[in-house]
Amino acid sequence: MTIDWLAFLQVFLAALVGAVVVVGFYALGLRLLATSGNIPVVAPAQFTDAITVVSPKRIAKAEKAAAKAAAKNPLSEGQKRLALIAAYACFVICALAVVAGILLIVLG
């Protein structure tokens, strides 16, 4: 009975790298998006009673807070634009990582 222990390590490392790249870059993208003054406010598409329901009032409040924070943002316009571009770059890296992973499986 031979067990390929290396295969388990491979799975662990591959999954770790994949998850960390996707999560890390997505989080970084959101952070940069927030830095650039475009704070994402995403209202739940449909409410279930299981989670904290976000009322339209609260969404409006969050949007107002976001706008206020953006107004207070001491970054210059150029810096903001740079942050926005960097944020989109992060999201693109995320998408590419996923596509690359799937290609590896299909072709490998």
Add this chain to the structure above:
Amino acid sequence: METAALVVALVIALALFFDFTNGFHDTANAMATPIATGALKPKTAVALAAILNLVGAFLSTEVAKTISGGIIREDQISGAIFPSLIFAGLIGAITWNMLTWLLGLPSSSSHALFGGLIGATIVGLGVHGIDFGVVMSKVVLPALLAPLTAGLIAFAATKLAYAVTRRYDGKPDGRDGFRWGQIFTSSLVALAHGTNDAQKTMGIITLALIAVGWQNHPEPELWVILSAAAAIALGTYVGGWRIIRTLGKGLTDVKPTQGFAAESSTAATILASSHLGFALSTTQVASGSVIGSGLGRRGSEVRWRTVGRIFVGWLLTLPAAGLVGALAALLVVWSRNAGLGVTGVIIDAVVAVFAIVFMFLRSARNQVHAGNAMSEVAASGHAVNIDDNPPPTPRQQRKLEEQERRKAAAKAAAAKKADAKKAAKKGNVK
């Protein structure tokens, strides 16, 4: 030959039905979180999951090959009896699934399938019919290690996601954006589900085809892939409605950030495992991720009792389904030895039909209450207790201490000033 064809047809029908129930049952794994956090509308989520399960089934056939060309020693198979044994194994799996489902025990349809197949083969062909090396390295060890792997990765990913988006200046942190991200990660989970779970059915059908000599390579035929993919997609689509109705009755508190990290880890672990032909239980991997990501949040602690209960349910599945499969196989072998031909298979089929009809009648009754409404994955979130007021991060701690120090210094300075004033006043009076 005719009876062999009949038995193979029965195996294919039952295997596809098993695939259907698998999709039916497991949609919640992929789609419970985005629906619960409000990232997706339930209708969209279910349709998306069905399509991606279909696509996933075509991506990789490694897991199918593990089943059709690894676990059972084909050279030991005597063509006449083996399809009946596969049938018995399937009946074992379905019966055990139904039992756990009615009793509300945590289970895994994949392990039930392996258990049933192994149990039936041992009874019919003896222990030498099973390649235990492959069973250990491709089924048992991945079953133990994959949830742990997913949990560790989810823990790291959650910590990372929170650390990167944490802001100390009190401005909005944009974590709401993880809701968008969840649309993609849950889609990936559905895709991964297709690469692992649909494969099991393909493997079983291919195994039956090999046993009767209609095929001589472990690679599944295109029509097998197509029908298995369609069955799981259909099951996902149909089952989704039931889950949506039950959803929202009691889900654990999963924040978008945490859900995103958990789903990324689940998808990454399943996809990597599928590529190496590890036949996993997707439910168990997803549960591992939910627990791991819960622990990645500040102020969380494990409820070991809940973890223990989940774990025992997992351990029980393989031998229990094996026992049921072995009993069904015993009937097949007995009727064959008694000269009754396929009577055993027919009895098994009748029992299976009864079990399935019973299951449908039971599910049609719609007993939806807090106890059974939760998907297993969501239920595993209860294994982690999260403090509503988490302790501060080291940086927040330092900031707090700094504030305290400043306050104390200001107070001391004020006291000193007051003292000096008092002293001066006293001096003036003198």
